[in-house]
Amino acid sequence: xxxxxxxxxxxxxxxxxALRIRKQGFYDxxxxxxxxxxMLLLTMTLVVIPIILSGLISFTEWNFIAGLEGLNxxxxxxxxxxxHDEGFHRALRNNVIMIAVVPVSMLFALVLAALINQATYxxxxxxxxxxxxxxxxxxxxxxxxxxxxxxxxxPINGFLRGIGIENPPLWLADPQFALIAVMIIMVxxxxxxxxxxxxxxxxxxxxxxYEAADVDGASPMRQFFTITLPMLSPTTFFLxxxxxxxxxxxxxxxxxxxxxxxxxxxxxxxxYLYEAAFVNLQSGYASAMGIxxxxxxxxxxxxxxxxxxxxxxx
Amino acid sequence: MQSVSxxxxxxxxxxxxxxxxxxxxxxxxLSASFKPELEVMTYPIQWIPKTxxxxxxxxxxxxxxxxFTLYYLNSIKVTLMATALSLIISAMAAYGFSKVIxxxxxxxxxxxxxxxxxxxxxxxxxxxxMFRWLGLFDSHFGLVLLAASGVLGTFLxxxxxxxxxNEIIESARIDxxxxxxxxxxxxxxxxxxxxxxxxxxxxIWTWNDYQNPLIFLRSExxxxxxxxxxxxxxxxxEFYSLMMAGAVSAILPLLIIFIVGQKxxxxxxxxxxxxx
Numbered sequence: 001x002x003x004x005x006x007x008x009x010x011x012x013x014x015x016x017x018a019l020r021i022r023k024q025g026f027y028d029x030x031x032x033x034x035x036x037x038x039m040l041l042l043t044m045t046l047v048v049i050p051i052i053l054s055g056l057i058s059f060t061e062w063n064f065i066a067g068l069e070g071l072n073x074x075x076x077x078x079x080x081x082x083x084h085d086e087g088f089h090r091a092l093r094n095n096v097i098m099i100a101v102v103p104v105s106m107l108f109a110l111v112l113a114a115l116i117n118q119a120t121y122x123x124x125x126x127x128x129x130x131x132x133x134x135x136x137x138x139x140x141x142x143x144x145x146x147x148x149x150x151x152x153x154x155p156i157n158g159f160l161r162g163i164g165i166e167n168p169p170l171w172l173a174d175p176q177f178a179l180i181a182v183m184i185i186m187v188x189x190x191x192x193x194x195x196x197x198x199x200x201x202x203x204x205x206x207x208x209x210y211e212a213a214d215v216d217g218a219s220p221m222r223q224f225f226t227i228t229l230p231m232l233s234p235t236t237f238f239l240x241x242x243x244x245x246x247x248x249x250x251x252x253x254x255x256x257x258x259x260x261x262x263x264x265x266x267x268x269x270x271x272y273l274y275e276a277a278f279v280n281l282q283s284g285y286a287s288a289m290g291i292x293x294x295x296x297x298x299x300x301x302x303x304x305x306x307x308x309x310x311x312x313x314x
Numbered sequence: 315m316q317s318v319s320x321x322x323x324x325x326x327x328x329x330x331x332x333x334x335x336x337x338x339x340x341x342x343x344l345s346a347s348f349k350p351e352l353e354v355m356t357y358p359i360q361w362i363p364k365t366x367x368x369x370x371x372x373x374x375x376x377x378x379x380x381x382f383t384l385y386y387l388n389s390i391k392v393t394l395m396a397t398a399l400s401l402i403i404s405a406m407a408a409y410g411f412s413k414v415i416x417x418x419x420x421x422x423x424x425x426x427x428x429x430x431x432x433x434x435x436x437x438x439x440x441x442x443x444m445f446r447w448l449g450l451f452d453s454h455f456g457l458v459l460l461a462a463s464g465v466l467g468t469f470l471x472x473x474x475x476x477x478x479x480n481e482i483i484e485s486a487r488i489d490x491x492x493x494x495x496x497x498x499x500x501x502x503x504x505x506x507x508x509x510x511x512x513x514x515x516x517x518i519w520t521w522n523d524y525q526n527p528l529i530f531l532r533s534e535x536x537x538x539x540x541x542x543x544x545x546x547x548x549x550x551x552e553f554y555s556l557m558m559a560g561a562v563s564a565i566l567p568l569l570i571i572f573i574v575g576q577k578x579x580x581x582x583x584x585x586x587x588x589x590x
Contacts, residue, residue, distance in 0.1 A: 025415075027492075028414055028415055028416050028493070029416040029417060031410075031414055031416075031492070031493045031494070032410050032414035032415070032416030032419060033410075033416065034410075035406045035407060035409055035410025035411075035414055035493070035497070036406070036407045036410040036411060036422060036426075038402075038403045038406060038407070039403050039404065039406070039407035039426065039463075039468055040407075040422065040426070042403065042459065042462065042463035043425075043426055043429055043463055043465070045444070046441065046459065046460060046463050047429045047432060047437060047463065048425075048429065049440070049444070050437035050440035050441050050444065051429075051432050051436065051437050051440075053437075053440035053443075053444075054436055054437050054439065054440050057439060057440065064439065064442065064443055112329070112332065115325050115328065115329060116329060118325065121322060121323075121326045122326065124576070126329050126333055127576075127580055128572075128573065128576050128580075129333045129336050129337050130333065130336055131572075131576075131579075131580060132336065132337065132340060132569070132572075133336065135518050135522075135568055135569070135572045135579070136340075136522070136565050136568065136569075137521070137522035137524070137540055137564055137565065137568070138522065138524060139522075139524050139540045139543055139544055139561075139564065140543065140561035140564045140565050143543065143547055143557050143558075143560075143561050144339055144340075144342075144343050144558070144561055145339070147346070147354075147554050147557065147558070148339060148342065150355070153355035153357075154355070155342060155355075155357065155359050158355075158357030158358070158359070159357075161357075162357065162358070188336070188339075191336075192336075193583065196580050196583055196584050197583070197584055199584065200584030245431075248433065249433050249434070249435065251435060251524075251525050252522075252523075252524040252525055252540075255524065255525075255528070256524070256544060270433065270435040273435050273436075273438075274435065274438070277438060277439050277442075278438075278442075278529065283439045286438075286439055287436075287439050287440075290433070290435060290436030290437065290438070290439070291436065293433055293435065293436050294431070294432060294433060294436050297431060297433060298431060301431065
């Protein structure tokens with residue numbers, strides 16, 4: 001008798017506890033969603049729904065000023081047109097060339113980071129200096145470099161003439177050199193960021209590995225290639241992936257610096273897209289370009305993810 | 315020991331020489347903004363202006379035909395609002411994604427994170443249409459919402475919340491505190507450094523943004539500083555001294571914020587590995 005009552009009490013206590021846990025789980029569920037709700041709402045309305053709409057619009061011929069009546073489904077014609085559009089091909093080619101900025105900037109950044117980390121006074125001072133272009137607005141930077149690169153009287157060409165180069169390139173005014181000029185500016189702006197990330201990576205490498213290598217008599221050069229580089233490979237991978245994706249998104253700089261010119265020599269996909277959408281008012285065509293750009297970014301990211309297994313050590 | 319510091323000196327000098335290439339364009343900009351127009355392009359470069367024209371140039375910028383003060387105020391308004399809103403939204407979401415256990419959490423996080431892959435230019439057209447329908451087009455509030463939806467803040471802050479021990483939160487819950495009290499009283503104070511980092515980064519990114527104001531603003535009275543300098547540059551054509559004075563005016567507030575908070579920015583960028 002007593003036994004069963006105690007069992008019953010136990011039982012009740014157990015279910016009570018289970019109930020409380022379940023109740024708490026329920027509250028947690030509600031609270032959890034309340035915490036992420038604002039973020040989720042904004043992301044849904046400002047990113048997820050628009051990208052779905054973008055996909056739909058890419059199958060239409062449409063000018064968004066005309067309103068919904070002017071909407072006209074044309075299937076894959078926009079995508080088909082992209083295949084034959086010289087301007088788009090040129091923009092795509094420029095984007096591919098611009099990827100070269102990423103490894104160049106990373107290489108400089110790695111050398112600088114290794115030097116700063118090893119043996120320099122005023123570490124913080126140099127960090128601030130190299131980081132300055134990263135925090136400056138692209139509009140101000142573009143205006144500044146437009147003057148620096150001025151073909152006749154700019155200081156860069158003034159310097160080049162000063163050291164005896166008779167006909168320095170016209171930089172932004174010359175279709176042959178405009179893209180290179182843009183890429184120089186991009187290296188200049190991205191180097192500080194890459195360097196700071198590399199510095200953080202370098203500081204994460206345990207000191208005793210180097211001490212062990214010293215004991216074994218490995219030269220600093222050898223240590224750099226057999227310890228530092230492999231240990232930094234996750235950092236390198238991170239910088240490569242964000243850098244390449246970022247290089248496809250450069251808009252502000254191109255817009256203010258060259259507006260894609262001269263003769264389309266610095267036009268990139270995002271700039272060409274902007275022109276199609278807001279200058280020529282081809283909403284459907286621009287959306288198709290946006291989708292292609294997204295697929296391109298996904299593709300490049302995927303390749304790097306697959307490739308990383310071969311060279312990244314975790 | 316002597317030789318070690320000698321090699322350090324050499325490396326420092328080397329870094330200094332490379333560093334000069336980084337800072338020279340800025341110094342040139344500053345110096346050009348202090349000169350009369352005719353002396354800007356002289357070569358060899360006069361780093362210290364022969365004739366000081368600073369007051370004239372900056373008065374021209376600040377009280378000329380282009381209302382720079384208005385653009386400044388607009389930028390300050392949009393940036394402050396966007397930064398505040400973004401901090402609240404991101405911190406809340408970061409706490410939810412790291413410290414509250416609920417069904418579908420991982421799926422939601424992956425969804426939010428995946429949106430980072432979408433280039434902003436790919437969704438400009440639908441965003442533009444939606445903004446017109448919602449009445450957000452040509453308003454500062456629309457810009458604030460766009461800047462506040464940053465996924466990176468959530469990601470960065472989540473990393474920091476993850477490093478807060480669960481025992482702290484568990485013991486607070488046993489004492490009867492609910493998640494909201496824990497979030498405000500315990501969570502936020504513990505991740506203060508990360509909040510500072512993200513605050514400065516968000517401020518810089520919003521202040522510098524050119525694309526969103528270009529697409530989503532039409533009235534000149536609402537223009538932000540970045541649109542303003544572009545307009546000022548077009549307006550003043552080939553007056554490089556004025557252009558540089560405008561550029562200096564645009565960069566200066568950021569530079570001050572950056573120098574004050576450089577530790578937060580650089581360490582935050584390094585630890586969270588974020589990029590705008």
